Each structure stands twice: as C-alpha cells, then as structure tokens.
Amino acid sequence: MEQPLSGIKVVEIGGTIVAASATKQFTDFGAQVIKIDLPDGGEIRRTPPFYKDHPSLETGAFHVALDTGKKSIVIDHTSNSGKEVISRICQDSQLVIINLPVEETKKIIQLIDKELGPSTVAISPHGLEGPYSHRTENEMSIFAWTTRMERHGHDGSEPLRYGPHVADIQVGATAAAVGLSIIWGQDHDNIRRDVDLSSIEALAGNVDTGYVDWVLLGTQRKSGMGRNTDNYPIGIYECKDGYVMFAATLGPQFSRLCEAIGHPELVSDPRFNDPIEKSKHFEAFMKYLDPWLSIRTKKEVFKEMQEFRVMVAPVVNMSEVVEDEQAVARNSFVEIEHNQIGKTTIHGAPFKMDDSWKALPPPEFGVHTTEILKKLSYSKEEQIALFKIGAIR
C-alpha cells in the first residue's frame, strides 16, 4: 500500500537528535528523507547507549530508533564543494530541516532558491536572531529555561530534568508538525516558507508550562518532590509488587476510590469530605488505602480501580513496558532488522492509522552517498574529486 507521505522529499542537516526526531515523523509515514550525515557522525550517531556498549556510528539507540528508513550521505557542509552538493539535494526536495550552529544554519538557508526552492525549518536553541542566538545549549539547559525543570524539583532542593533527550525529541516533533504543515501550504498556495523554531520557545509555549498560571493567577504552582498529604491520593504509592500513580483527589474521583477499596462510607466521613479536614487526616486515610494496596499488584490495582473509573496507572520500568498487555495488543513496539544487531525492538507508531506507518532499518553511515550523487548527475570523476578533497564520504 502506498504510504500517505510517499512522494514527499525531505532533507535533514545537522546530525542531531532533534533533527533526526523531526524527520523520523516523515520517513515512517512514507516520505523520502535524505539525511546529510556530518563527517564525524554527529550527535545522533555518537550518543549512547550502544549495542553491547561498543561505541559505533551504526549501533547507538538514538540512531537505530530515530533514523529509520532514511538515506544517508556524508557531506562536509562547511566546504564550498560540499555546500554545492547540498544545494542540489535541497533543490530536489519540498522541505529542509536544519539544526546546526546558528551561523552554519544561516549559510545553508542562503543556498536555498528563494523562488522555486523548498521551504525550511531552522531549529536552534534560542532562535536565529537576538542577543542569545549564539549561545551553546544542550537538552538540559534548554529545558531549564522553560519552568518545567524548576517545578520538577522541590522547595529549596535541586531542580530536575526529565528523561535523557526527551526535551530534544519533543522539539523535533514540533518541527515535524510545522514542517508538514508548510509543505501542505506550499502545495496549495505556492508560497515557500522559512520557519525559525527556537527550542526554548517550542517547549516554553506548550501547555505544561508554569508560566500561564503565574500570568493569570499571580501565583506559581509547583508539582514538587515529596508526597502531597493535604490533598490525596495523588502521586506515587506503594503496592504489593511496586508502585502505582494516582490522580484521584477531586470530588467524584475520590468518591469512586472510596467505593473501589470497599469503604463507601468514607465519602461522607467529615474527616475527608471537607478540604481542610481532609488535609489533617492523611494518616487516617492511609489506614484504609494502604492495606488494600499492600495485597494487590500494580496491575491488579490498576484494573480494579479502573473498573470504578479511578485515575490510577501502574509505575513501570522498560522491561515491563515492552511486555505490557496493552502494548502487545496494539503493537506499540515493533522489531526492525539491523545488519549488526540483528532483530531489535523500537517504539512503534505515535498514532494508529491503518497501515500508514512503517519503520525500516536505519542507514549505514554514508551508504547512499554514491547513489544520491549519481542521481544528481555527478560524473564518476566529479565524485572522486569530491571524495578526494573530503567534501563527501
């Protein structure tokens, strides 16, 4: 079956996790993505973990999972000859996604034909212009600028980032969303667009920021480390074989939870049906909840409570996630065949839409260099010359 994005051609330049996450969302839905690999492999190929802890440009988890189905050509984008090759590759595409240091990004944008060329999405930490535009950042430092890290810590103690490169992948997905939209736009109104996407703005503008609370309420809400004993149950609680995550503090949620644990009388108990009284009786409530949790596995807690429509979920690690019955039933994970690793498991489609999504193995470093140059009508002599001066590999 033809995939929804077949026929769309996208170029990725930057060799970063952010850029690779962006173009993954094209290639898995059938677009052709040419990945311009950096001569040193770039961040995406050099980031651990590696298969059997052996560092290699081919076997890093990020490369394996995020470079699926792409074509790889290695080009030194800082050389004039390399730039010329890049400009010809770009001319044959609808979208170019760039995530290089700002000055290098601008030079790539200059290569694009402003009349007939592709649209561009330039990703940078702070945006292409302005007093901080030249700053060097990483996933922790961009995250720090968005209020999430501060809220994730607790009063007076250390702030905390999220999982490794989670923020990067969110930025990449944001770039894919706007990139897909401007391809659609250009198809319909013939106008090419240049997107200037600041990672910090993309994270800071999204809904889970603390900024809007402050602007509208004048106060800041912290999620904060440590158990909330004023309003409960919310957060992580221990059960028989591990932990569950509750969000069952509010009226109907709390009532249904009381019913689920076999104590419907607690709904009208004056200790718990008034917010101020409730905040004084956490220990008393735990005398009912704890025994119920202690004889049930996280899976049992999850299923029994969900029967009462109580918001609770199992807190699991990765070995459990891949075997989770919902994940198995939905094919949330898929296997790809990697020529060095063999069969390996990666995350499946971000949403299910018939057979629109398919993950193919990632390309070896520079494996498509010759094929792409040939298609662009570079002669054998020219290819050798480009190779000899180090513009391609």
Place this chain on the structure above:
Amino acid sequence: MKKQKFVKSQSLKGIKVLDFAEVWAGPYGASLLGDLGADVIKIESFPRRSLTRPLVEDARVADGPGPAYERTTSQIQGNRNKRNIALNVKHKEGELILQKLIEKSDIIIEGFAAGVIEKLGFSWKKIHAINKNISVISMPAWGVKGPYAGYVALGSGIEASVGHALIRGVSAKNTVDIPGNFITDATAPIQVVIASLVALNKRKLTKKGSFIDLSQAEAFAWHLVGPLGEWTLNNREAQQLGNSDRHIVPHNCYLTLDSKWVAIAAENDEQWQGLCNALDEPKWGLIENAWGTITGRLKYRKEIDSQLKEICSKMNSDKLVDIIQKNGAIASPVVDAPGMFSNLQMHERNWFKAINLPYLGERLMPGFLWNMEPDSPIYEFRTEQVGEHNEEILKELGYDTQSIETFYEESVIGDHYVE
C-alpha cells in the same frame, strides 16, 4: 513569486477542524492547527460544563468579574485560535447541527475516554457515513483499541505507564517522592497536528478520510529512546541519573549566591576549557592537568562537581550564566515563571503577546511554538467564551435569526452555564 505579508498563517487555510475535546491535550492540538491557519470550531459541551473549565476545589481560576468558568487557566491556556459553539448534541436539533458541521469539516478531534463518543451517537461509522472525506482523531489515554480501552488517566498516569516516572528522579530519593508531570499533555497535541496532516495527505491518495487511534501513551512513549535502548540493546534498566550524564562531566545544576539554580555542562574539551576560563581556572583545561581530558573528568567527577559547587555558591546566577556562555560553554538559569519572563532573548523576539482576555484584561500570554516568514502565527482569537460564535457559525450553516432564537429558547445552544 513576490513575497506576500499576511496577518495570519495561511498554511492550513481552508482546512476545517471540529474540536470535540476537553482539558489540555486535544484542545491544544486544535489550537496548534488554528495557529497554522485552519478554521477550528470548538463544540463546547452544553449544558454540561466542560472539564476544561473546572470549578472544583484546587481549580485554577483567575480573579476577576464575570463567570468563573471563563477565567480558568486550563481554558485560557489551551484554546486560542478557534471559534466556539456551545451545543447540546443530545438534543435532536443539536444533533442535526453537529451533522451539518461534520458535513463541512475535514478533521474531528475528540478526547473522550474510549467509547464515549459512540454513546453520544457519533461513531466513526456514522461520522464517515455523513462525510466520507472527514478524518477522526480519537485520543484516549491508552488508545481506542486494546484491553485498557475506556480506562481514564491524567498525564501523570500516562507517563508513569510507559516508563518515564522511574527514570527522571534521583536515585537516592524515595520513589514515592517523585512528582507526577504532564508532559503527555504537551506531546499529544503535536501528534494531533501530525496525524491531521498525514490524514490529509492520505486523503489525496484514497479519496476518503481516516480514523486515527491516537493513544496519548504511544504518542509520548517514543520520546524514551534512550531508556528503551538500555533494555533492548543491553538488557538493563535505565538508571535514575538526576541531572548528571554518564559520559559528560560536568553536567549538573548548581546553587548560586542569590539562591538560584544554574544548569552547567561542558560536552567536550573545548567547552571545558571555555568553562575553566570563565571560572578563572584556565589551567584546569590544560592537557597536563588531570581534568583536561574527558577520561580524567569522568574519573574526577566528584571532585569537579564539588569545585563547581563551591565556585557557583559565590557568584550571582545572571553573571555566572553570562560569563560561562561568553566563554563558549553551556549554562542557563533554571527559571520559574517570573524568571522565564525575564528572558531578554524572548522579549527581543516579541515572543510574549499582549492579549486582551475576557474579564481579565490585557495579559502577556505565551507566544507560539514557531515563527515563520512570511506568515507567522498570530492570536486571531484569544480564548473563546462559551457559545461566543453561536450565531456566526449557525448563520454559515444557513440558519436564520428566528431559528437561532428558538435554539436558545429550547437550550439547543447556549451562551452561559448555570453556575
């Protein structure tokens, strides 16, 4: 072609979206489509009050005149760039109006628990029979299909269930102390935009719309590439690393003289030398020094960390970030909301937008997730009020003033909730 200047984004001009979702993830996804130029209509729940406008204990409602449900942060935050019709779809006339809206639309976003929209009488089968070109994005916590169909959760439960909660803490801390977070409310809306565009492209091939089963769990799970790789490639669970990195030293947060935290990292020898220069210890970066190489820095992680702790505690955060950045290493302040608002770069880029909100007056709202030339997004509509565009939308569907009045009388539509 000559460059045109637009007042709003045009990329998705002509695409009509119905937003049938509540709380954060679905509505914000619809707003992002609105930012891109789509015509988005919110089908506001009526007469039942939308969950996006909570008035329960612990709700976040800004002080001001007018109905409280128009002042909730969740409503204001996730509902720009759409029009609003408050419609009783359980009423026969309401159902007919919804049917007419479906006939004219390209995409429906619905965020109920699995099964609820069917109970309202609008199954995918029925919607597709009304308009074969329409695509439906259905986005329950764990998706439409599978044994967890119908289960309910907030973002915190979803992220815990795919393995994030256990890897983002500090190992020394108690597991029960790890706070929940709501990142899935940020990642699902992005996938709503992508699913919409993939469906529109697919429609070009198949000449019909698609049903999209968007599990908010799956839409986020693929952000956990590193932790999954630890398991699948090396058969071990990812560690809780706090703010450290196994292969980068330094990589941490440090408390400064003015009691603020600063995130600092040096990812290679060059950045490390820059950091040493910034901190007035240039010799630490030299090859003769044990800390001058990455292997040396890994070996002396604790010593380097405690030196940085010491130095940072004697400097003010602004100056520290500035001087480290000037020397080419990584540093940023760990900001709260006022700190984010003090970001000079964002002001220079006019990121914050002065928006006149109903009942609350002008507020500096967050800007957009992207800028673009020639048609950057604008706040064409600030957050919509209940039923604000009833007449406008119904007139577009061909109803006259008389019938609209009757709809109000019979509570088919409304412009306020009974509090």
